[in-house]
Amino acid sequence: MESIVYLYQDHLQEFWNSGQSQCFGAAFEWKGEQVYHVYLKYPQVAPTGYSMPCVFRVVDRAGYEQADREAAAVYAALPAEARRVPVVIVCIFVEEDNRVNSRAFIIDGEQQVEATVKYVPRHSELYTRSKGLLEVGALESKKVLVVGLGSGGAPIAVELAKAGIGHFILIDFDRIELHNISRHICGVNELGRLKVHAVKDAILLKNPYAQVETLAIDINRHLDELERCIAESDLTIVATDEYASRYNINARLVKLGKVGLFGRAVTRAEGGDILRVRPGGPCYACLTGNPIYHQNDEITDVRRARELGVIPAYVSDEDANAMVQVGLSTDIAPINNMMVKLALNELSRGIECGISSLLEELTYDYYIWANRRDYQFANWAPFNNNPKRHLTILRWYGVKLKKDAECMECR
Amino acid sequence: MTYERYQIELGVLQNSTIKPKQYKFMDMNTSHPYLAVAIQTNSLRCYVIKIDLSDNYPYNIPKVFITSPKPLLTRSGGSMLGASHSMHTLPGENGCVRVCHYGHEDWAPNRITLYQIIIKVRIWLEMYECHLKTGRTLDEFLRGANY
Numbered sequence: 001m002e003s004i005v006y007l008y009q010d011h012l013q014e015f016w017n018s019g020q021s022q023c024f025g026a027a028f029e030w031k032g033e034q035v036y037h038v039y040l041k042y043p044q045v046a047p048t049g050y051s052m053p054c055v056f057r058v059v060d061r062a063g064y065e066q067a068d069r070e071a072a073a074v075y076a077a078l079p080a081e082a083r084r085v086p087v088v089i090v091c092i093f094v095e096e097d098n099r100v101n102s103r104a105f106i107i108d109g110e111q112q113v114e115a116t117v118k119y120v121p122r123h124s125e126l127y128t129r130s131k132g133l134l135e136v137g138a139l140e141s142k143k144v145l146v147v148g149l150g151s152g153g154a155p156i157a158v159e160l161a162k163a164g165i166g167h168f169i170l171i172d173f174d175r176i177e178l179h180n181i182s183r184h185i186c187g188v189n190e191l192g193r194l195k196v197h198a199v200k201d202a203i204l205l206k207n208p209y210a211q212v213e214t215l216a217i218d219i220n221r222h223l224d225e226l227e228r229c230i231a232e233s234d235l236t237i238v239a240t241d242e243y244a245s246r247y248n249i250n251a252r253l254v255k256l257g258k259v260g261l262f263g264r265a266v267t268r269a270e271g272g273d274i275l276r277v278r279p280g281g282p283c284y285a286c287l288t289g290n291p292i293y294h295q296n297d298e299i300t301d302v303r304r305a306r307e308l309g310v311i312p313a314y315v316s317d318e319d320a321n322a323m324v325q326v327g328l329s330t331d332i333a334p335i336n337n338m339m340v341k342l343a344l345n346e347l348s349r350g351i352e353c354g355i356s357s358l359l360e361e362l363t364y365d366y367y368i369w370a371n372r373r374d375y376q377f378a379n380w381a382p383f384n385n386n387p388k389r390h391l392t393i394l395r396w397y398g399v400k401l402k403k404d405a406e407c408m409e410c411r
Numbered sequence: 412m413t414y415e416r417y418q419i420e421l422g423v424l425q426n427s428t429i430k431p432k433q434y435k436f437m438d439m440n441t442s443h444p445y446l447a448v449a450i451q452t453n454s455l456r457c458y459v460i461k462i463d464l465s466d467n468y469p470y471n472i473p474k475v476f477i478t479s480p481k482p483l484l485t486r487s488g489g490s491m492l493g494a495s496h497s498m499h500t501l502p503g504e505n506g507c508v509r510v511c512h513y514g515h516e517d518w519a520p521n522r523i524t525l526y527q528i529i530i531k532v533r534i535w536l537e538m539y540e541c542h543l544k545t546g547r548t549l550d551e552f553l554r555g556a557n558y
Binding site for chain 2: 220286288409
């Protein structure tokens with residue numbers, strides 16, 4: 001099996017700029033796969049794999065051509081303790097036109113194997129594949145606030161990072177718990193971590209150059225901080241699981257004239273909806289007062305629902321537990337997907353790019369999606385027998401929502 | 412509560428059937444503001460209620476307590492300080508019975524004002540007095556009513 005060594009271009013550049021001829025780094029190996037990631041400084045996200053020593057050595061042209069001998073010499077000069085485990089030796093030769101050439105060797109005692117070197121590109125090259133479709137340069141300067149990092153907010157944040165959004169503020173005071181795992185992007189190895197930190201790492205894995213601010217706060221008790229975050233951001237993603245926080249965010253979006261997207265799954269994720277709040281348009285409070293809106297949020301956590309009063313105190317524990325009706329991750333995915341599309345739409349507004357045509361079509365303020373013909377969607381038409389094209393499942397429906405003339409929030 | 416919201420609430424109350432001497436906003440510049448309201452029922456009994464505005468009103472549903480008489484008792488003399496579905500109460504505090512008025516599914520901060528909460532509590536008190544007369548639960552009176 002071919003060995004592969006990944007080098008980070010910006011690490012190499014910094015090393016070359018420092019003028020040193022040799023320095024130590026750390027390599028991380030996926031055992032049995034012969035894939036090594038080599039670092040000269042602490043990466044933003046904790047590396048994965050088993051650690052091993054690594055040495056970087058600058059060589060001249062002749063040394064580069066005989067890099068196997070150079071590497072063996074470097075290895076031989078290492079202290080015996082360092083040679084107890086395999087070592088990665090990287091020989092670097094920089095040509096006159098500043099082109100960097102590298103050869104890497106994995107040496108374990110008498111055994112020396114040359115690896116294929118691959119580069120993790122610098123900042124500007126990460127999103128070249130999105131060019132043409134998204135104006136990645138413009139999106140990189142955008143800042144998105146994501147409030148609530150559960151099965152909705154977390155994947156949306158990561159998807160936006162993958163699209164090239166460069167700045168994030170993440171807010172959630174919760175930790176990754178066992179009951180989250182089946183639907184969350186984070187796994188069992190992150191149990192107990194604050195969601196803001198775990199999701200920040202997930203973002204940085206996709207975009208190591210993203211600037212991510214994290215706030216593990218309850219926004220209902222830190223309203224000034226919430227207002228600052230909304231004011232600083234180009235877009236607010238509202239993925240919280242209770243009304244008070246949504247109303248608090250809504251009030252500040254209206255006050256500051258900012259854009260926000262409210263997304264949620266309803267009971268057992270039988271469906272979901274998305275509201276887009278734009279300056280001058282209907283606000284979240286306009287929607288909740290509208291008969292089209294169903295109040296039945298998905299209840300995922302009894303303790304939290306009790307605290308919020310969503311499950312009243314007179315409901316027995318047995319009945320309360322029966323009210324926890326979470327849906328499948330796959331039922332939430334379409335809502336998240338649409339949230340990301342709408343977010344990119346809003347962030348690309350005024351910028352000529354490949355998704356501009358969507359702006360002419362996604363003009364609605366409110367979008368409804370049904371996964372199954374259950375509960376509030378029970379009267380919808382069957383998907384497979386719908387000649388009159390009535391409302392049915394697995395399709396998005398846009399609703400032109402009117403501003404509530406009597407709304408005390410936005411009138 | 413923002414100053415703008417306070418002005419709206421005040422305007423609604425001033426134009427309502429509740430007389431100015433019946434209500435007073437208290438401790439508004441502190442972290443525990445509340446509205447005290449004196450309510451007289453059809454039987455001419457007087458009650459004082461406290462609407463707690465400290466917890467992010469109107470975005471959270473405010474707690475409402477009966478501060479006088481304190482504590483309210485059931486017809487049989489039992490406590491009403493616990494949460495009860497049939498009596499429409501939530502866990503009381505400081506010896507005051509807490510009334511369950513709007514639930515999460517009905518709460519709309521841009522449409523519901525303190526005046527509507529007061530009206531709901533007035534209905535609760537009328538039902539409470541019916542309970543005292545008959546022994547039937549509040550829920551039996553309210554069931555089917557859509558306020």
